[in-house]
Amino acid sequence: MAHGDITHIDIPVSDMGRATAFYSTLFGWQIAEVPGFEGYPMWQAPNRISGGGLAPRGDGFTQPRSYVEVDSIDDTVAAAVQHGATVAMDKQPISETSWWAVIADPDGNMIGLYEGVTDAG
Template structure:
C-alpha cells in the first residue's frame, strides 16, 4: 500500500478520471465493484466526483468532454511542476495539445495531449489537489501503461518530455518497457503489435488492484459491464481487461503478496 498527501514527482501517473454520460450510473458501478465512496461534486464542476477509498482520493468521475460521439473513457494524468512549460515540450517533441493548459479553480492546472502514437493523456500541476492519495491497494490504482503502434517514437517522446529512463522487458515478440522516475518503476510503455486486434486504439490503460480477479470479473458482468479479455496469470498477478456499464475500458489485477 502507498499513501501520499503531497505532489507526486514529475512524470509519475498521479491521477485518473473517467468521463461518462451518466455520472450516477458510473458512481454506482465503481462503488459496487471497487468499494469507492463517490459523493456528487458541486454544480460548478459539473458534478465531478472525487472518489474515495478508506477516506483517501483514488480517482475522479465527471461529465464526458468533447463531441457527443466521443466514447466514455479513463484518462491518465502525469504529474508536472509547470503545465505550461510541459505543454511546450509536448509540442516540440511531436505531441499534439488537445486542451491548452488551464486552471481548475484552486485544485491545479491541467492540459490534455496526444502522444505521437495517438494515445491521449493529461498533465497535472497540483495545487490544492495533489492527486491520488492511495495506491497499490485493492480498490485503488496500481499501474498505468501506454500502448500504441509507434513504440519507438513513444519511447523517445516520453523521454524527451518527462525525462524517463527505461527497463526493457520485451520478450517473445512483444515489445514493452517500464519507465522509471528517480530510479523507481512508474508505469509501462508497450507496442500494439500484430497479435492485437486492429480495432484497438492507442491508449493509456489504468489498472486497479482487486483482491480476486475472477470475482471482480463476475461482479462486472453482474453490474452490466463486459469482459474484453478473460483473466490470465502473469508473474505480476492475475489480470483481466474489462468494460464498465457505459463502455469505458479499464483493467484489474490481483497483485501477489508484497505488491
C-alpha cells in the same frame, strides 16, 4: 498497494523508439525493458510511484488503459458484470503469482484488473 489502487498504466504506441524518446524527454520518465518482459518497455515517473508500460498499439488497444489492483479478479469481474460491465479479456497469467483481465464499464471504458505480485524490479 491495496484493493482499488491504480497500479499501472499502459500506453499504446506504434513506434517504441519514438515513444521512448518522447516520454523520457518530455516527462523525465525512466523507460527500460525488464528481464522477462522483453518487447514491453516499462516506464517509471520521477516520483518513483507512478508507472506503466509502452505496449504495441493494435485492434482493441488504441487508448491508454489503467490497471486497478484487486483482491480477486474472479470476484471483481463477477461484481462488475452484475453492475453492467462486460468482459473484454478473461483472466490471464502474468507470472506464477500474478494475473490480469480487462473489463469494459457500462460506458465502454476499458479497465484493466491486476491481482498478485510480480518481481519486475
